[in-house]
Amino acid sequence: MSESTGANTAKPSSSVKLVLLGEAAVGKSSLVLRFVNNDFQENKEPTIGAAFLTQKCSLPTRTIKFEIWDTAGQERFASLAPMYYRNAQAALVVYDVTKPSSLTKAKHWVAELQRQASPGIVIALVGNKLDLTNDANEAAGEAQPEEGHEPSPADGDEATEETQEEPDASNGDARKVPTREASAYAEEEGLLFFETSAKTGVNVVDVFTAIANAIPESSLKSGRGAGAGTGQTSLSGGRPAEDSRVNLGERGPATAKEGCAC
Amino acid sequence: MESLADTPWDVTISGTGLAQSLLALALSRSGKNVLHVDKNPYYGGPEAAFSLQEAEEWVNRVNNETGDHSFEDASVWRGDGSSEGGTQLSASRAYTLSLSPQLIYARSQLIPTLVSSKVHRQLEFQAVGSWWIHRPGDSGDKRLYRVPGSREDIFADDMLSVKSKRTLMRFIRHIGQTQQSSDEAEGEGSSLEEEVGDVSLTEYLTSKFKVPDELHTPLLSLCLSQASPQQTSAQYAVSRIKRHLTSLGVYGSGFGSLTVKWGGGSEISQVGCRALAVGGGVYVLNTGIKSLSHLAEDSNGEGARIQLSLSNEEVIKTKFVVGSNWDLPTSARSSCDCDRVARSISVVSSSLGSLFPTTAEGGPVPVGAVVAFPGAALGQADDSPPVYILVHSSETGECPTGQCVLYGSVSISGSDGQALIESAVQQLLESAAGPDAKVLWSLRYTQLGRAIGSETGSVQSVNLADRIVRLPPSSLDLAFDDSLIDTVKDAWQAIMGDDAIDHEFMTFEDREGAYEE
Numbered sequence: 010m011s012e013s014t015g016a017n018t019a020k021p022s023s024s025v026k027l028v029l030l031g032e033a034a035v036g037k038s039s040l041v042l043r044f045v046n047n048d049f050q051e052n053k054e055p056t057i058g059a060a061f062l063t064q065k066c067s068l069p070t071r072t073i074k075f076e077i078w079d080t081a082g083q084e085r086f087a088s089l090a091p092m093y094y095r096n097a098q099a100a101l102v103v104y105d106v107t108k109p110s111s112l113t114k115a116k117h118w119v120a121e122l123q124r125q126a127s128p129g130i131v132i133a134l135v136g137n138k139l140d141l142t143n144d145a146n147e148a149a150g151e152a153q154p155e156e157g158h159e160p161s162p163a164d165g166d167e168a169t170e171e172t173q174e175e176p177d178a179s180n181g182d183a184r185k186v187p188t189r190e191a192s193a194y195a196e197e198e199g200l201l202f203f204e205t206s207a208k209t210g211v212n213v214v215d216v217f218t219a220i221a222n223a224i225p226e227s228s229l230k231s232g233r234g235a236g237a238g239t240g241q242t243s244l245s246g247g248r249p250a251e252d253s254r255v256n257l258g259e260r261g262p263a264t265a266k267e268g269c270a271c
Numbered sequence: 272m273e274s275l276a277d278t279p280w281d282v283t284i285s286g287t288g289l290a291q292s293l294l295a296l297a298l299s300r301s302g303k304n305v306l307h308v309d310k311n312p313y314y315g316g317p318e319a320a321f322s323l324q325e326a327e328e329w330v331n332r333v334n335n336e337t338g339d340h341s342f343e344d345a346s347v348w349r350g351d352g353s354s355e356g357g358t359q360l361s362a363s364r365a366y367t368l369s370l371s372p373q374l375i376y377a378r379s380q381l382i383p384t385l386v387s388s389k390v391h392r393q394l395e396f397q398a399v400g401s402w403w404i405h406r407p408g409d410s411g412d413k414r415l416y417r418v419p420g421s422r423e424d425i426f427a428d429d430m431l432s433v434k435s436k437r438t439l440m441r442f443i444r445h446i447g448q449t450q451q452s453s454d455e456a457e458g459e460g461s462s463l464e465e466e467v468g469d470v471s472l473t474e475y476l477t478s479k480f481k482v483p484d485e486l487h488t489p490l491l492s493l494c495l496s497q498a499s500p501q502q503t504s505a506q507y508a509v510s511r512i513k514r515h516l517t518s519l520g521v522y523g524s525g526f527g528s529l530t531v532k533w534g535g536g537s538e539i540s541q542v543g544c545r546a547l548a549v550g551g552g553v554y555v556l557n558t559g560i561k562s563l564s565h566l567a568e569d570s571n572g573e574g575a576r577i578q579l580s581l582s583n584e585e586v587i588k589t590k591f592v593v594g595s596n597w598d599l600p601t602s603a604r605s606s607c608d609c610d611r612v613a614r615s616i617s618v619v620s621s622s623l624g625s626l627f628p629t630t631a632e633g634g635p636v637p638v639g640a641v642v643a644f645p646g647a648a649l650g651q652a653d654d655s656p657p658v659y660i661l662v663h664s665s666e667t668g669e670c671p672t673g674q675c676v677l678y679g680s681v682s683i684s685g686s687d688g689q690a691l692i693e694s695a696v697q698q699l700l701e702s703a704a705g706p707d708a709k710v711l712w713s714l715r716y717t718q719l720g721r722a723i724g725s726e727t728g729s730v731q732s733v734n735l736a737d738r739i740v741r742l743p744p745s746s747l748d749l750a751f752d753d754s755l756i757d758t759v760k761d762a763w764q765a766i767m768g769d770d771a772i773d774h775e776f777m778t779f780e781d782r783e784g785a786y787e788e
Contacts, residue, residue: 061549061782076393078545088556089548092314092541096533096668128364253636253666255396255522255529257386 022072028093029079031103032114036137039207041077044217049208066221073221094126098228099220106136107183131223133201136191140206142184280306280589282766285560286598288316289536290742292543296388297763297777299550307552310559314541317341317745318371320534324363326714341597345716358620360711361671368616371536372661372678374399374528375751376514377521388777390542398526400630400637404489405644415702418489421519435483442480446513467505475505492643495749497682499654525631530639533668558583562600591766593740605741609719612747613688617677617696621708626662638666644695656682658695684717720747
């Protein structure tokens with residue numbers, strides 16, 4: 010996929026830990042599968058075990074390597090999430106636009122993240138299964154964030170909302186969560202907001218690109234977590250923060266590969 | 272996954288401390304059905320890391336549930352923050368305070384284990400640089416003295432007399448040689464042990480090398496002995512000083528030990544648990560084992576099972592149960608022969624930058640330092656145990672910039688030990704920080720754990736009876752204790768049975784989709 014197979018140039022590369030949260034069956038794993046493999050499986054089995062995948066996202070000035078943690082299948086116990094969002098720089102909270110209860114659950118996750126995760130965590134609220142609504146095609150262009158600027162939650166969604174003011178019931182529109190409701194909530198809470206379809210691919214890459222753009226430079230430098238100070242105290246020589254990192258790959262002859270320490 | 276009771280579990284692991292989490296990692300590709308529960312609402316057990324608020328909640332839990340934790344007598348002290356200006360305590364989540372700030376020697380078996388299991392890339396390792404001794408200076412005032420921990424250091428030291436340098440060099444060379452010969456001799460029966468005999472460190476240094484008294488405590492600090500030089504056996508000390516020396520330069524110049532960013536053992540625990548979660552293990556926090564009973568082999572050939580009642584009211588069946596004493600129901604516990612030590616965690620309003628000099632050209636900036644206070648430096652008798660303070664800079668991610676975290680420990684438990692640590696913290700601030708530096712917040716507790724015997728090689732293996740794998744208590748050592756790896760391997764072998772193939776322990780390929788280049 011174009012977004013992630015960017016040339017391996019000398020652009021700085023940073024790892025970003027991203028945790029995927031949301032009610033069962035909203036399509037969390039499908040979103041990641043679309044992003045990582047550009048693939049979609051109809052009637053995908055519930056994920057057994059938690060998935061861990063990585064994917065690169067190439068920005069003009071840097072490459073972001075997402076480490077994606079999927080709580081897949083274990084939502085019921087809510088016990089993986091605390092470990093996953095610890096030191097995560099980004100969270101993708103997913104709901105299903107055809108299922109209002111899933112937005113309620115998503116709001117719980119957002120509240121928990123705001124209470125427990127790193128203070129600087131970037132949270133994106135994502136309404137998935139757009140293909141089941143009448144906005145399936147229009148939304149593709151409209152919710153697209155403008156090039157080169159951080160998408161504000163409401164960007165483009167006003168237009169989407171217009172089209173869905175008068176839902177055409179005869180057309181089999183399964184939408185139950187109005188865009189406006191979710192986007193207003195996202196704006197209030199300072200979240201990135203997208204409606205996506207893992208099935209058609211609409212907006213999927215955009216979500217990850219928007220997150221990559223929204224991660225503060227300072228948190229990239231110091232690695233994970235925004236709770237800790239960034240940069241180095243002057244007393245330790247004023248060297249960049251990366252200098253405290255020990256690369257286990259440095260053992261023996263210098264064959265350390267790029268990215269080994271991540 | 273509707274109900275835990277629906278699954279025939281192969282293994283139920285109780286507790287997410289380091290031992291259980293490394294076992295989780297070991298079982299992550301085994302194909303076994305593993306249920307991993309923890310009675311606590313957090314990961315890490317005795318190796319957890321906390322924000323300030325979580326630490327305060329933990330204090331209540333420890334004090335209210337006496338006997339159910341390997342901790343006692345916990346308390347929090349918080350400055351009033353009313354003082355004008357100066358650094359104030361930051362928000363709760365700006366801190367990640369570790370109950371297990373142990374340092375990891377480059378030669379520890381933990382490192383190759385994390386590497387062969389491919390989880391090291393999820394961890395960020397940082398260097399522990401200098402060792403310091405706090406002791407009275409020439410003019411009677413207390414001062415910090417940097418322990419010459421390598422040949423280069425000894426050479427460059429301007430405090431040592433030429434004679435002392437020569438003596439130290441001879442001692443270090445001797446240790447190096449015994450290492451070589453024991454390597455050649457193959458096997459553990461090292462010539463070192465025979466040669467050192469059954470004497471104290473003091474006696475050994477004096478009689479064999481004529482090392483001057485003033486160098487005894489610096490050498491003691493390199494082995495992180497929690498007893499005085501007089502009460503530390505030479506065998507124990509020498510093997511640990513050897514470990515210190517041979518670890519230098521393994522992963523870069525100027526340091527030999529490491530710490531894990533974002534909370535030490537807690538990070539390693541979570542990496543182990545994540546690996547098992549990715550491998551299909553099911554995680555349930557806030558859920559412990561209430562009671563346990565053995566079920567006989569049933570008629571349809573299903574092997575014998577253990578029935579567990581969980582605190583979330585579910586009843587499950589499992590072939591094996593694993594846990595430390597504090598993670599098993601009272602009836603399944605074994606007697607605990609534990610030592611108690613006093614520990615404290617202090618957040619201070621100074622970066623104490625002078626403790627973290629870069630120890631070699633081109634080496635990483637150290638984020639950790641060790642400060643040892645011999646008994647005498649704290650007004651105690653010469654043979655009283657030293658206080659150690661592991662100092663972590665804000666680069667560890669444990670506190671905000673401009674502050675530092677001091678992890679104090681002494682082998683005297685209770686208020687006497689806490690008073691010694693407090694005195695050591697005050698002296699350290701006086702010596703290494705500006706006059707305004709102060710403690711902003713501190714957590715004090717007694718920790719129970721495996722006796723820090725001054726004997727070597729007393730590996731505690733797991734206690735396996737009736738398919739209950741009882742893990743020994745955590746080590747109270749200030750450096751990661753490699754016997755933990757042996758413990759985990761024993762537990763893994765017990766569970767895997769005939770499928771346990773020695774060289775496959777903790778050796779995995781990268782998972783598909785992860786870290787593809």
